[in-house]
Amino acid sequence: MNPRSLLRRLTAAPRPGLLVLRQSWRGDRAGTAQVIVISLLVGILPAGQVTLTAAFATALLRAAGSPHPQLRGVLFYLVLLAALGLGSQLLILLQNRAMQRCQSRLSAHLSEEIISRASRFTLSQVEDPKIQDSLQRAVREVGFRPGMMLSQLVQTTTQMVAFGSVGVILWTLDFRVALLAMLAPVPTVVAQILQGKRAHALEHGRSEERRRLAYWQHLASQPNSMKEVLAFRLSPVVLSNHRRLLAGIVGADLRLANRNLRLSIPMVILTAALTISAQAVAILGGTDARHVAGLLAVIQAIGMLQSSAQILYGAVSGMYVNQLYLRNVNDFLAIEHTPLPQGELTFPQRISKGIEFRDVSFSYPGSARPALENVSFTLKPGQVTAVVGLNGAGKSTLGKLLGRLYEPTEGSILVDGVPLAGHRLDSLRDRVSYVFQNYVEYQLSVGENISLGLEHEAGREHAAGRKTDRVEAAAREVGMHEHIASLPQGYGTQAGKLFTGGVEFSGGQWQRLAIARGMVRSACVRVMDEPTAALDTITEAELLDTLTTATSGRVSLLIAHRFSSVLRADRVLVFDRGRLVEDGDHHELMRLGGLYARMYEAQTAGHAPTAGAGTGARG
Numbered sequence: 001m002n003p004r005s006l007l008r009r010l011t012a013a014p015r016p017g018l019l020v021l022r023q024s025w026r027g028d029r030a031g032t033a034q035v036i037v038i039s040l041l042v043g044i045l046p047a048g049q050v051t052l053t054a055a056f057a058t059a060l061l062r063a064a065g066s067p068h069p070q071l072r073g074v075l076f077y078l079v080l081l082a083a084l085g086l087g088s089q090l091l092i093l094l095q096n097r098a099m100q101r102c103q104s105r106l107s108a109h110l111s112e113e114i115i116s117r118a119s120r121f122t123l124s125q126v127e128d129p130k131i132q133d134s135l136q137r138a139v140r141e142v143g144f145r146p147g148m149m150l151s152q153l154v155q156t157t158t159q160m161v162a163f164g165s166v167g168v169i170l171w172t173l174d175f176r177v178a179l180l181a182m183l184a185p186v187p188t189v190v191a192q193i194l195q196g197k198r199a200h201a202l203e204h205g206r207s208e209e210r211r212r213l214a215y216w217q218h219l220a221s222q223p224n225s226m227k228e229v230l231a232f233r234l235s236p237v238v239l240s241n242h243r244r245l246l247a248g249i250v251g252a253d254l255r256l257a258n259r260n261l262r263l264s265i266p267m268v269i270l271t272a273a274l275t276i277s278a279q280a281v282a283i284l285g286g287t288d289a290r291h292v293a294g295l296l297a298v299i300q301a302i303g304m305l306q307s308s309a310q311i312l313y314g315a316v317s318g319m320y321v322n323q324l325y326l327r328n329v330n331d332f333l334a335i336e337h338t339p340l341p342q343g344e345l346t347f348p349q350r351i352s353k354g355i356e357f358r359d360v361s362f363s364y365p366g367s368a369r370p371a372l373e374n375v376s377f378t379l380k381p382g383q384v385t386a387v388v389g390l391n392g393a394g395k396s397t398l399g400k401l402l403g404r405l406y407e408p409t410e411g412s413i414l415v416d417g418v419p420l421a422g423h424r425l426d427s428l429r430d431r432v433s434y435v436f437q438n439y440v441e442y443q444l445s446v447g448e449n450i451s452l453g454l455e456h457e458a459g460r461e462h463a464a465g466r467k468t469d470r471v472e473a474a475a476r477e478v479g480m481h482e483h484i485a486s487l488p489q490g491y492g493t494q495a496g497k498l499f500t501g502g503v504e505f506s507g508g509q510w511q512r513l514a515i516a517r518g519m520v521r522s523a524c525v526r527v528m529d530e531p532t533a534a535l536d537t538i539t540e541a542e543l544l545d546t547l548t549t550a551t552s553g554r555v556s557l558l559i560a561h562r563f564s565s566v567l568r569a570d571r572v573l574v575f576d577r578g579r580l581v582e583d584g585d586h587h588e589l590m591r592l593g594g595l596y597a598r599m600y601e602a603q604t605a606g607h608a609p610t611a612g613a614g615t616g617a618r619g
């Protein structure tokens with residue numbers, strides 16, 4: 001880095017600092033004002049100390065040289081010096097308190113901004129590893145960098161005042177000493193900046209590596225993955241991957257440390273040489289240094305100037321380094337979150353004509369093969385439509401398009417003749433309910449695991465009591481009420497083992513909570529993706545009555561592999577490698593003797609399809 005670009009970068013460093021200051025001002029005006037005022041006061045104290053020291057030394061020498069020494073003057077300056085020292089300590093305590101207050105509010109404000117931004121991404125964006133990297137970097141930095149930046153900004157202000165005022169005093173005493181003392185910390189600071197830049201470049205380049213490391217740590221620490229780790233005796237695999245990744249990280253850190261050492265040694269020697277020169281010039285040839293009091297003031301001023309220069313340059317270089325990291329936060333916040341286009345219409349409460357997929361195709365970002373290809377059909381209200389097909393045929397993708405979790409790449413989806421995108425997104429999402437194949441096991445209370453399905457109605461249609469009734473009714477429907485009621489705190493019991501007092505559920509019980517969460521919504525579109533996969537056959541049979549009860553005005557999509565579910569549907573859509581290949585009721589499809597019939601026979605006969613017999617392929 002050439003000196004000009006270094007200077008440009010250094011002068012650019014406070015800019016993000018000022019942005020941080022502005023955010024802090026927004027978050028806490030009183031605290032920020034306190035911080036600024038106290039910083040200015042703390043900054044002026046060293047100049048007062050140098051002046052008082054000189055006056056004290058002069059009074060002391062005069063008293064020592066007088067036959068009738070008057071100690072009142074000496075005592076006066078001594079008391080003033082003590083008061084100044086005490087005052088500065090108290091001010092620093094106040095400054096720390098105000099700073100802590102601002103730092104916590106600042107960090108809280110920014111992390112809220114990041115989470116709120118992240119929650120507005122589309123599913124495709126969230127699945128993008130680059131966005132994941134950016135998010136992880138932002139989350140990592142936001143915890144402490146803005147606060148650090150604020151504190152460095154305050155230090156810079158304080159030390160600039162101190163540096164300026166003591167510098168003026170020293171300059172008037174001996175400008176050569178002042179110059180040498182001011183220059184002394186520069187080499188060390190240059191080294192700090194270069195080291196910070198290298199560390200940042202290293203860290204930035206290994207975000208994915210860090211995520212991989214965190215992934216192995218996660219595998220070895222989460223109960224869900226630990227069961228496989230133990231059962232398959234995967235500890236050696238986990239450990240060797242963990243070790244390999246760590247070795248890469250540690251090796252790079254060590255190489256960086258060695259490079260840094262090679263840079264630091266000459267810089268530290270240069271700083272020491274300049275400091276010694278300043279002191280030598282002061283002692284050997286300074287104008288005022290001929291007087292003992294003057295020399296005392298000069299030596300004290302050199303010390304103060306140097307310590308404040310060291311802190312000042314250090315704070316500026318720290319700000320420079322921190323702004324590199326804070327760019328991670330800015331970069332994340334700057335990621336364009338292309339909101340889904342939406343219309344003004346409210347999604348209907350009842351579907352009257354149906355939901356039509358018209359020539360719909362969809363490809364996942366970066367995927368060469370479409371997950372759905374040129375698909376056309378209409379889902380009728382008052383019917384339960386089953387979707388079947390081999391793994392990877394595109395069934396779940398189809399369900400996700402209905403709630404606009406993904407957008408078709410081609411074609412359109414029409415609700416009673418109106419494109420999905422013509423409705424307000426919030427009203428659409430409120431009317432579509434999901435039981436996902438990979439549902440979430442919320443580590444919240446059991447009641448919340450169900451009532452989250454009603455969150456969108458909060459404060460709208462019903463009072464808290466009615467909400468509780470609906471949650472309980474949904475729990476009864478999925479056959480969980482008795483079990484929940486027998487738990488220590490009933491619906492208030494912590495679900496899952498992640499937090500204290502938690503109660504673990506079986507796979508089927510978790511799935512029933514997920515079904516209840518989907519059913520509790522008053523939705524006119526229901527997407528159920530393998531909703532009974534984890535249920536025992538008796539529970540499944542009981543639940544299927546509820547799940548497959550056709551309701552007028554409601555479109556129900558049941559994605560299923562088990563024919564116990566499929567047979568209850570009014571109609572079946574059969575998918576093969578993203579294409580709709582068969583459409584009809586069970587009898588029609590059996591007569592057709594195609595993929596559906598083969599799947600049915602394979603399941604009911606309890607053996608796999610014969611090799612080469614299928615048109616389908618596993619995707």
Ligand SMILES: Nc1ncnc2c1ncn2[C@@H]1O[C@H](COP(=O)(O)OP(=O)(O)OP(=O)(O)O)[C@@H](O)[C@H]1O
Nearest residue numbers: 127364367371390391392393394395396397398619
């Ligand atoms: N988030 C994703 N990103 C990229 N590709 C995906 C994603 N989800 C699914 N796919 C791909 O899209 C295709 C269809 O997947 P989809 O989950 O819709 O199949 P499916 O019929 O539901 O399968 P299964 O019966 O196994 O649940 C598959 O080839 C899959 O690899």
